[in-house]
Amino acid sequence: MTExxxxxxxxxxxxxxxxxxxxxxRAARRRVASFGSGEELLAAGVPTGATCLLLDIRMPGVDGITLLEELRRRGDRTPAVMISGHGDIPLAVRAMRVGASDFIEKPCDDEQLLEAIGRAAAQGIATAVEASRSTEAAARLALLSPREREVLEGLLAGQSNKAIAYHLGVSARTVEGHRGNMMIRLGVRSLSAAVQLAIEAGYRG
Known part of the structure; x- marks a missing residue:
């Protein structure tokens, strides 16, 4: 059991x-926030720190699938485990297609449910860490000057200092200077680290 x-x-x-x-x-020492309907969650918003959604597929009003679709439309990527009734397999498959991580049939086996939640929560934590790293990387890239960004674009394209210099109409020494300043602003010591930072930020040039 994952706790x-x-x-x-x-x-x-x-x-x-x-x-x-x-x-x-709570017996499994997990923090939990509960809602009685999809409308309640949509009105309140997914709480900060959520690493797993546990959604009943069949609910009055906004059902579990519609709820998940709307959350995804709003940009929420918290992993979701769907609870489906016996015979709801087609609905469960549909839920997986819109982004659910797993589904459990009623009546729920406690151990199976906790394991599914554990897997989803681990995925959610990993996603949150990745998002945090991406945000931090993007903040560092925002410190670059326009010329330093152009040099970074050239490096990401695999160009040499001379090729970048030719493209920008400056000397290779000037490019080396911009490259050095770029690495200082990014807080890295190697070209590979600068490239990795740009990738983490989703930078494509």
């Missing part, structure tokens, strides 16, 4: 089942 690790957001319209899920998660 701890992030906040689980449970959305279940059946109050007794919702209370049961909350009790199970």
């Amino acid at each position: 701890g690790g992030g906040l689980v957001v449970a959305v279940e319209d059946d109050e007794r089942l919702r209370d049961s899920l909350v009790a199970l998660l």
